[in-house]
Amino acid sequence: MVTEEQVREALRSVHDPEINRPIEEIGMLKGIQVSPEGAVRVDVLLTVPGCPLKDEINRRVTDAVAPLEGVTRVDVVLGEMSAEQREGLVTSLRGGRPEAQAFFTDGQTSVIAVASGKGGVGKSSVTANLAVALAAEGHRVGILDADVWGFSIPRMMGISGRPVAFNQMILPLESHGVKIISMGFFVPEETPVIWRGPMLHKAVQQFLGDVYWGDLDYLLADLPPGTGDVSISMASFLPGANMLVVTTPQEAARKVAERAGKMAGQARLKVLGVVENMSYFVCPSCNERHHIFGEGGGQEAADTLDVPLLGQVPLMASLREGGDSGTPIMVSDPDSPASVELRRVAGEIARLSKSKVGKPLGLTVAAGAAPTGNGGHAGHDHAGHSH
Numbered sequence: 001m002v003t004e005e006q007v008r009e010a011l012r013s014v015h016d017p018e019i020n021r022p023i024e025e026i027g028m029l030k031g032i033q034v035s036p037e038g039a040v041r042v043d044v045l046l047t048v049p050g051c052p053l054k055d056e057i058n059r060r061v062t063d064a065v066a067p068l069e070g071v072t073r074v075d076v077v078l079g080e081m082s083a084e085q086r087e088g089l090v091t092s093l094r095g096g097r098p099e100a101q102a103f104f105t106d107g108q109t110s111v112i113a114v115a116s117g118k119g120g121v122g123k124s125s126v127t128a129n130l131a132v133a134l135a136a137e138g139h140r141v142g143i144l145d146a147d148v149w150g151f152s153i154p155r156m157m158g159i160s161g162r163p164v165a166f167n168q169m170i171l172p173l174e175s176h177g178v179k180i181i182s183m184g185f186f187v188p189e190e191t192p193v194i195w196r197g198p199m200l201h202k203a204v205q206q207f208l209g210d211v212y213w214g215d216l217d218y219l220l221a222d223l224p225p226g227t228g229d230v231s232i233s234m235a236s237f238l239p240g241a242n243m244l245v246v247t248t249p250q251e252a253a254r255k256v257a258e259r260a261g262k263m264a265g266q267a268r269l270k271v272l273g274v275v276e277n278m279s280y281f282v283c284p285s286c287n288e289r290h291h292i293f294g295e296g297g298g299q300e301a302a303d304t305l306d307v308p309l310l311g312q313v314p315l316m317a318s319l320r321e322g323g324d325s326g327t328p329i330m331v332s333d334p335d336s337p338a339s340v341e342l343r344r345v346a347g348e349i350a351r352l353s354k355s356k357v358g359k360p361l362g363l364t365v366a367a368g369a370a371p372t373g374n375g376g377h378a379g380h381d382h383a384g385h386s387h
Contacts, residue, residue, distance in 0.1 A: 002070035004032050007040055010064045017053045018164070018171045019093070020214055023061075026089055030079060038072035040065055045081045047089065048166050054078055083167075090167040093212055109216040110353040112244060112272075115223035117256030119150070122277040123246050125323050126313070126342070127222040128156045132330040133339075133346035135177035139217040142172060144207050145182030147224040154184040158326020161185065163211075170211045176331055181211045218353070242272040244310070244349070247301050249279055254297035261305040272310075272352055274302040275345055279312035282337065311345035314338050 011032075014023050023029045023044060030043035042061050046054060058076045065074045081089070114127040127143060135141040145153035154160055159175035163185055172179040183203065213219060243264040247257035261271045276298025280289040292315060302309040313319075316338045322329040330339050 001036065002034055002038060002040065002068050004034050006068055007032050007034060007042070007065055010068055011042070011061065014060045014064050017056050017060075019047075019212065021093075023057075026092065027081070027085055038070045039075065040068075040071055040073065041075045041077060043077045043079060045079050045085065047081050047086060048164060049080050051078075086167050090169045093169065109213070109219050110242075111219045111221060112242070112349065112353075113146070113221035113223050114244065114246060115260055116225040116246060117258075117260035118253065119225040121246050121248050121253060121257070122313075123225075124152045124156055124222050125319060125328075126246050126275060126277055127220050128153060128323070129319075129328045129330045129339070129342045130346050130349065131178045131218075131220045132176050132328045133343045134218050134350065136330065136343075137346070137350070139350070140215060141177070142179040142181075142213050142216050142219045144211075144219055144221040145180065145184065146204060146207065146221050148183045148203055149224060151182050151184040152323075153180060153222055154182050155326060156323040156328065165210075168210055170206070172211055172213065175326075176328065179213060179216070181207055218349075242353075243269045244272045245274045245301060245305065245307075246277055247274060247298055248277055249291060249294040249297035251294065251297060253293070254301045257297075257301050258304050261301065261307075271305050271307045273308045273348070274298050274305065275310050276301075276312045278315040281315040308348075310348045311341050313341050313345075 008024070008029075011029060012022055012024060015021060016023055016026060016028060019026060028045050028047070030045050032043075033041040035041075042065065044057060044061060046057070051057070058078070061076045062074045065071060112130070114123045114130075116123040124147070131141050131143050143153055143157070145151050147153075157175040157178065157180055159173055159180060161173055163173055163181065164171050170181065172181045173185065174180065243261060245257050245261045247253045257274070261274075264271050278293050279298065280291050280295075282289055298312060299309050314337050316329070316336060318333050318336060319329045319338045322332050325332070329336055330342060333339055334343075
């Protein structure tokens, strides 16, 4: 006859789909009953009413218990946590601190912010593809879309929906193995966000302090163009971090990118390196490189800032198309020249950050300066994910 302890042991492998912790560990496993005939009843508490993932939780519990020898039937009874139980869960996830933290994670995350001195350099497409590349290597990765006015990460990553929130905790959505939070999940895409400094500061604070990121290795923050309110807020919340500068080869882009890089020192950030986007175009007929936006801007910016040039990403139609379709080129065409170079840049970032992983870090910023590829696709809709 199967025992309650055997059932409990089997359930230790069952994780909540969104929080990604064992259901027993986070207080969702209310009780287990085993009848003499081998019928097993498992009572599970959902974090909030009306969970659209309740069927997935039911399936995971059933799949874990049903194979046990002696089990003749599995009944999963779903209930709801009380307000006190939800508060206890949030406090537990915050490491025993009920108050908001500067950064709601385990303190072992390298934050890599992607900023642009001016718009149009491809900061969002670089962010999305670097995140996917890092995730493909087995790293736990998130994207914070801090471009409150010009958010494009949801479209580029092929995701839509509204994250669930309870007890001042927000659960990010996920796409291509990357956790994501964006203003685009809270306002219609066509609605302009007309906010001034204090409201922007509060939004950044909530994205960092109220979103439960879990145990991330890397958080990539897609910052808006320029060195304004959002960049200053990020620096104040996450001091002592790094900046990754993204530029195009052209002179105007390089100059602005250098200013963004020099801002890092004043904000107590360290420039990690430079990525030159749209470096060249390879003619499909003659297979020759054409430097449409000029040549050498990325290297000049790197020399001026005294940091390495981490990569030169070619201009490709499929890179833009990937953003439009919601499938980054790292997924749609992993062997393309752009994907190969972006994967190499991701490897360099991981190498440069390796000695820092496991230590509390501030910001790793990618700053840029000329055309951004924005794209879109309403991929898998996680609207209202809650339990």
